[in-house]
Amino acid sequence: MALKPKLSNLPRIRSALRLYRVTSVVTGVFLLLLVLMMVTRYGFGVDIELNGPEGFLALTPKDLIIGVNLSTIILILHGWFYVVYLYSDFRLWSFMRWTFPKFILIALGGVIPFLSFIVERRVHAQTVAELDALQSAQPLHSEQNEETTPLAK
Numbered sequence: 001m002a003l004k005p006k007l008s009n010l011p012r013i014r015s016a017l018r019l020y021r022v023t024s025v026v027t028g029v030f031l032l033l034l035v036l037m038m039v040t041r042y043g044f045g046v047d048i049e050l051n052g053p054e055g056f057l058a059l060t061p062k063d064l065i066i067g068v069n070l071s072t073i074i075l076i077l078h079g080w081f082y083v084v085y086l087y088s089d090f091r092l093w094s095f096m097r098w099t100f101p102k103f104i105l106i107a108l109g110g111v112i113p114f115l116s117f118i119v120e121r122r123v124h125a126q127t128v129a130e131l132d133a134l135q136s137a138q139p140l141h142s143e144q145n146e147e148t149t150p151l152a153k
Contacts (some may be wrong), residue, residue, distance in 0.1 A: 003097035007134060012045045016092040017127050021120060024109060025084040028116035030078040037071040047071035096127060132138050 005013060040046050041076030046059040054060060086107055086149070093103040109119035 005096050005130065005134060008133065010094050013095045013131060016095050017124065020088040020092045020123060023085040023088040024116045024120035027110045030074065030081050031110065031113055032115065033074045033080045037074045041071055082110045140141045
C-alpha cells in the first residue's frame with residue numbers, strides 16, 4: 001500500500017512544490033546553456049567570453065580569454081543550481097511520500113536536456129491532483145468522525 005501525504009504537511013508541500021518548480025526551470029535553462037557551452041568548447045575549441053576585446057559576447061579560444069569566461073561560470077552555476085534542485089526534489093518527494101525510484105526519476109530531470117521541463121509539468125500536475133484528492137477526502141473523513149464520536153460516548 002502506497003503512503004499518502006499527510007494533510008498537516010499541506011502548507012509545506014505547497015511551498016516545496018513552488019521551490020521545485022522554480023529550481024527545475026532554472027536548472028533546465030542552465031543545463032541547456034551547459035550543452036551550448038560544451039558544443040562550443042569541445043566542438044569548436046572556443047569558450048564564451050564576456051566583455052573581452054572582441055565585444056560584449058565572443059567565442060574565443062580558452063587560452064586567449066581576457067574578459068570573463070562565461071563558459072566556466074555556466075558550468076559552475078549549473079552545478080550549484082543542480083544541488084538546490086536535488087534539495088527541492090528531495091523535499092517534495094519526502095513530503096509527498098513517493099517511492100525512491102520516483103525520486104531518482106525526478107533527479108534525472110536536471111541532467112538530461114529538456115527533461116526537467118517535461119518532468120516538472122508532470123510532477124506539478126500529479127502533486128496538485130494528489131493534494132486535491134487528499135483535501136476532498138478529508139471533509140468526508142471528518143464528518144464520519146463527528147457521526148461516530150457521539151456513539152462512542
